[in-house]
Amino acid sequence: MVPLAEIRVPARIENLHALIETITGCARQQGFDQKRIGEIDLSAEEALVNVISYAYGGGEGEVSVVCGLDDGGDLNVEISDSGAPFDILARDEPDTTSALDERQIGGLGIYLMKKLMDDVQYRRIEDRNVLTFRVLKKKD
């Protein structure tokens, strides 16, 4: 993958917008339309907020993002951290049907990302959690 953009910052909420905008900046450059950029924006937030909230327990750590085009010209976004191994994709689907009283709070983030992105993968590479999502290039 040819990297278009990279960022590495402390996994803290004050860096969320810098991280997201690095990703949406790549998407803009690839000419995705407003709607698709909004979906990439959302998916990026969901993945990043999980790293920021959970990857390092209460401690400090960093998060890296690399965006690039794969051989097929599709946009790949790779989000990684060096926290404890955790496969975010292994979770059950959240409740999206029950009534207000029974509806559980939480668990929607990863679900939305999986619904909106074209392909989402988790890998443990050396001591890092690597979440990758792919956005198919727009058809002309």
Add this chain to the structure above:
Amino acid sequence: MVPLAEIRVPARIENLHALIETITGCARQQGFDQKRIGEIDLSAEEALVNVISYAYGGGEGEVSVVCGLDDGGDLNVEISDSGAPFDILARDEPDTTSALDERQIGGLGIYLMKKLMDDVQYRRIEDRNVLTFRVLKKKD
């Protein structure tokens, strides 16, 4: 210098906010007050907009930012590009006194950064323009 945060993206205006927020994110983490963060925000914009507008003529190129603490614990922000050598600090001071009709448009960006940051340096390192500004840590 221990890097706190790094970002490398295409030198394009759609990446300006990601770049600036990487820098202000570092500043927030160091506990600078709102006013000082605003001054860092402005100085970062001025330096970055110049790279985006001029460093690569009409062509494509990248811009990198590294933030970190130096040995004295002060915040250092390093902005670099691989464009043609250009010492931005060598320019004359802009006109800040004449009346409307005589007032020249432009040239204020670098001037504001020099006024607001504690130390600004330009170096050509290998094939890169490296602009560094320092923000003294807040006194307790």
Add this chain to the structure above:
Amino acid sequence: MEINTKKTGNILVVSLKGRMDAVSSPGFDGNLLEWTTAGENNFIIDLSALEYISSAGLRSLLSAAKQIKARDGKLMLSGLSGAVQEVFKLSGFYSIFQIFASETEALQSV
């Protein structure tokens, strides 16, 4: 996110504008606590100027609905469009909220 309120009869109309994300949602939670502490019980949350909502925003709205219901209050949403509408659909949120096309229609329903 910008939060504006106005009182119409015994209903607090809350307009949300901009991004309701992990950075801005805690501010909404804090405001809700102030409103309910001040005795507000009936709410219209108008989302017509909301451009973006993430799961953090959904969490805040769901938690608001649960709190207001527990107090026997009323919560209506209005003005969903674009990305906000899409996220509500994907999350099955249409079935748990009373949702109106506009603030006016929500007001007329009471």
Add this chain to the structure above:
Amino acid sequence: MEINTKKTGNILVVSLKGRMDAVSSPGFDGNLLEWTTAGENNFIIDLSALEYISSAGLRSLLSAAKQIKARDGKLMLSGLSGAVQEVFKLSGFYSIFQIFASETEALQSV
């Protein structure tokens, strides 16, 4: 940056809100062109809700002042505070604009 306008007599009052930076200033330049093309000649630009201005914003305001003067129009600024005030001082912009504490005072001056 949010740009709102209202007409008071023969004066167009333009309120700027948020960040006037290299990303948002071109939008202001475009609007100014529309206003002058539509025949507007007298302006109050109220900066009381402007939180941030960079040299790109200063450039737009200076260019606006030059254009309006060339048309024998009138430009007043109002409501500068905080960071905006500081940047105006450093740039010597107080001496080239007519500046009022508030929109009301600017309106009263004419």
